[in-house]
Amino acid sequence: MYVVYSLLLACVAILSLPWWAVQMLRLGKYRTGLGERLGFVPARLKRTKAQSIWVHAVSVGEVLAVSRLITDLQNAYPEMEIFVSTTTATGQRLARERFGESQCFFMPLDLGFAVRAYLNALQPRMLLLAETEFWPNVLHLGRKRGTAVAVVNARISDRSFPRYRRFHWFFERVLSNVDLFLTQTAADGDRLRAIGAPTERVRVSGNLKFDVRPHAATKLAEQLRSAVPKDAPVIVCGSTAEGEEEILLDAFQQVQRHFPFTVMVLAPRHPERFDKVASQIASRGFACIRRSSWTSAMSVSGGIFLLDSVGELASIYGFADIAFVGGSLVAVGGHNILEPAQFGAAIVVGPHTFNFREIVSIFEKGDAIRVTAAEHLAGQLLELLRNTPERRQLGRHAKELFEQHAGATQKTLHALGPLLGQRPQVNR
Numbered sequence: 001m002y003v004v005y006s007l008l009l010a011c012v013a014i015l016s017l018p019w020w021a022v023q024m025l026r027l028g029k030y031r032t033g034l035g036e037r038l039g040f041v042p043a044r045l046k047r048t049k050a051q052s053i054w055v056h057a058v059s060v061g062e063v064l065a066v067s068r069l070i071t072d073l074q075n076a077y078p079e080m081e082i083f084v085s086t087t088t089a090t091g092q093r094l095a096r097e098r099f100g101e102s103q104c105f106f107m108p109l110d111l112g113f114a115v116r117a118y119l120n121a122l123q124p125r126m127l128l129l130a131e132t133e134f135w136p137n138v139l140h141l142g143r144k145r146g147t148a149v150a151v152v153n154a155r156i157s158d159r160s161f162p163r164y165r166r167f168h169w170f171f172e173r174v175l176s177n178v179d180l181f182l183t184q185t186a187a188d189g190d191r192l193r194a195i196g197a198p199t200e201r202v203r204v205s206g207n208l209k210f211d212v213r214p215h216a217a218t219k220l221a222e223q224l225r226s227a228v229p230k231d232a233p234v235i236v237c238g239s240t241a242e243g244e245e246e247i248l249l250d251a252f253q254q255v256q257r258h259f260p261f262t263v264m265v266l267a268p269r270h271p272e273r274f275d276k277v278a279s280q281i282a283s284r285g286f287a288c289i290r291r292s293s294w295t296s297a298m299s300v301s302g303g304i305f306l307l308d309s310v311g312e313l314a315s316i317y318g319f320a321d322i323a324f325v326g327g328s329l330v331a332v333g334g335h336n337i338l339e340p341a342q343f344g345a346a347i348v349v350g351p352h353t354f355n356f357r358e359i360v361s362i363f364e365k366g367d368a369i370r371v372t373a374a375e376h377l378a379g380q381l382l383e384l385l386r387n388t389p390e391r392r393q394l395g396r397h398a399k400e401l402f403e404q405h406a407g408a409t410q411k412t413l414h415a416l417g418p419l420l421g422q423r424p425q426v427n428r
Helices: 002-015 018-027 060-076 089-099 112-122 137-146 161-166 167-173 185-196 222-229 245-259 271-284 313-319 354-363 373-388 389-402 408-420
Strands: 052-056 081-088 104-106 122-128 150-154 180-183 202-204 234-239 263-268 286-289 305-306 322-327 347-348
Touching: 018 234, 052 060, 052 112, 052 354, 060 081, 060 089, 060 122, 060 150, 060 408, 081 089, 089 104, 112 137, 122 137, 122 408, 137 150, 137 167, 150 408, 161 185, 180 185, 180 313, 180 408, 185 202, 222 313, 234 245, 245 271, 245 373, 263 271, 263 313, 271 286, 271 305, 322 373, 347 373, 347 389, 354 389, 373 389, 389 408
Parallel strands: 052 081, 052 122, 081 104, 122 150, 150 180, 180 202, 234 263, 234 322, 263 305, 286 305, 322 347
Antiparallel strands: none
């Protein structure tokens, strides 16, 4: 089965070469780390190790989710070196910032020769995959060489579940290579079993994102707070997707008629869209400052601050009066509402939140979020800006729920102990 899968994957890769070439030439995507993706292990990783832990986190969100777990693993198992792979360039930048360039690399393509190269170089005692990274060759070859394999913070989205079920016969065999699935919710556990995961290997440990805290390395939030007048409302719009910025700019136009000194921090999800969004802002006539050209000596008031950087959004939510979390006005499925929740910001999202269905449901039941359609967005923002007690209560409920659901990292750490053959040396 794995030979057939590898041949099909190789054929798809070859046939799609023109598309990849266009992406690299026009947008600069996928060019970074190309050699690593093809199985060429960088010299910094070519060191014989008695044992290590290989953690794979696709992009920024997954890197943030596993950051505290990685820190706790380093403290609990100091004799083991931890390596982190990512798929996206933005995830790689954040991983290197947090864990050091010598410990990070791009995930190789799921082809036997590429995966084996990294398994040989790292000699991992454990392979940890975040969320839904079910790469057949990675799982099969890892298990074949005696590496413990675990999927942490596991989830199966509404969109992917039907596809996985359709190929149940395939995934049942693939998932049999995983020693332990630690899921975000009971519903995710049920879905994993439905697509073939062995029942006895599936456990609920909670969502690691409830344990995420802003990284102390960024000073932007502190500097920006000083640059914004104390009485100026701040609306942070994070992880916005194609088609959302126009809606947000329309709403902001109406907000400024009533609150002219309001500042909108606008953070597009994908870096390749920064310039396009800047052009959209300019075409509307808004005052705009880009993060890339801003200095702490510059004041920010009555306009838009375009956050054209990676890894700084989470801390910026810390001084938001209102936080809009993107990917939810369009059918992307929404992004992580827990980043603003930890600070007690009043959270607003659009109707498309299926990627975080359980979390949004918890927050809706706890009166800790406002879900609104595009046509009602301006009205919702104005209502919250006018009604300070309601806005503060919304944020307070969000922070309380965030704190109530924390603790998944410790549950995950202890569940992984038996796979490593020992109890974690947790220092408190």
